[in-house]
Amino acid sequence: xxxxxxxxxxxxxxxxxxxxxxxxxxxxxxxxxxxxLVSALRAQxxxxxxxxxxxxxxxxxxxxxxxxxxxxxxxQHLTAMTxxxxxxxxxDRHPDGPVVDEADExxxxxxxxxxxxxxxxxxxVPAATTSVAGxxxxxxxAWWPEGAWGGWRLTTLEAVLVHVLVETSTHAGHLDAARxxxxxxxxxxxxxxxxxxxxxxxxxxx
Numbered sequence: 001x002x003x004x005x006x007x008x009x010x011x012x013x014x015x016x017x018x019x020x021x022x023x024x025x026x027x028x029x030x031x032x033x034x035x036x037l038v039s040a041l042r043a044q045x046x047x048x049x050x051x052x053x054x055x056x057x058x059x060x061x062x063x064x065x066x067x068x069x070x071x072x073x074x075x076q077h078l079t080a081m082t083x084x085x086x087x088x089x090x091x092d093r094h095p096d097g098p099v100v101d102e103a104d105e106x107x108x109x110x111x112x113x114x115x116x117x118x119x120x121x122x123x124x125v126p127a128a129t130t131s132v133a134g135x136x137x138x139x140x141x142a143w144w145p146e147g148a149w150g151g152w153r154l155t156t157l158e159a160v161l162v163h164v165l166v167e168t169s170t171h172a173g174h175l176d177a178a179r180x181x182x183x184x185x186x187x188x189x190x191x192x193x194x195x196x197x198x199x200x201x202x203x204x205x206x
Contacts, residue, residue: 031135031136031137033137033158034132034133034134034135034136034137034157034158034161035133037137037158037161037162037165038129038132038133038161040165041129041161041164041165041168042126042129044165044168044169044172045078045082045125045126045129045168047172047187048074048075048078048121048168048171048172048175049075049118049121049122050187050192050193050194051172051175051176051179051185051187051194052071052075052175052179052194053193053194054183054185054194054196055071055179055182055183057114059071059182059183060072060114061108061114062182064178064181064182065174065177065178065181068106069106069174070106070108071175071178071179071182072108072114072117073105073106073107073108074106074171074174074175074178075117075118075121076105076106076108076117076120076121077105077106077171078121078125078167078168078171079117079120079121079124079125080105081105081164081167081168082124082125082128082129082164082168083095083124083125083128085128085160085163085164086128086129086131086132086160086164087128087131088143089141089142089143089144089154089160090131090132090135090139090141090142090157090160091131091132091142091143092142092143094143132157132160132161135157136157137156137157137158137161138156138157138158139156139157140155140156140157141154141155141156141157141160179194183196184196184197
């Protein structure tokens with residue numbers, strides 16, 4: 001499920017700030033590179049929760065693949081991943097509280113409700129994405145977790161956007177597979193919604 005660069009919250013004990021924190025880029029971008037990437041990213045972000053429409057709490061928490069993640073855990077991870085790259089890396093704005101290990105991002109505590117996880121995604125992911133939408137594609141990150149990922153690093157907003165787009169699209173595909181295993185539902189690109197064939201749903205749930 002993850003790679004050496006598929007992480008949202010590496011240790012922040014050693015930091016680097018090559019420039020001052022940005023002002024939040026809330027205005028529509030005049031940079032065509034930023035605009036195109038943000039548009040593509042928003043479509044994938046909408047698909048992430050769209051593919052889950054109609055699943056009950058038990059299904060959202062139930063792992064269906066051998067790696068053990070649940071759909072709800074994936075949504076929690078995507079929220080952390082997006083806010084890390086856009087909030088911390090691009091803007092050098094770090095949340096209060098302890099650093100969360102990447103593996104824990106997929107593990108939703110029993111006392112955290114489905115509604116809370118989904119509300120955080122719908123609130124924090126669009127806000128983080130909007131915060132970079134008005135910035136030039138060549139904008140350098142305001143902060144980088146020095147020592148993370150063996151020296152690999154991204155040097156522009158364009159590279160960060162591509163990374164987040166690839167991560168989001170990849171995990172949306174994982175959610176597609178999970179949904180089909182849960183109840184036979186598949187994403188209908190023409191309609192922009194989940195389609196659950198009646199015969200497949202009955203076969204999966206019986």
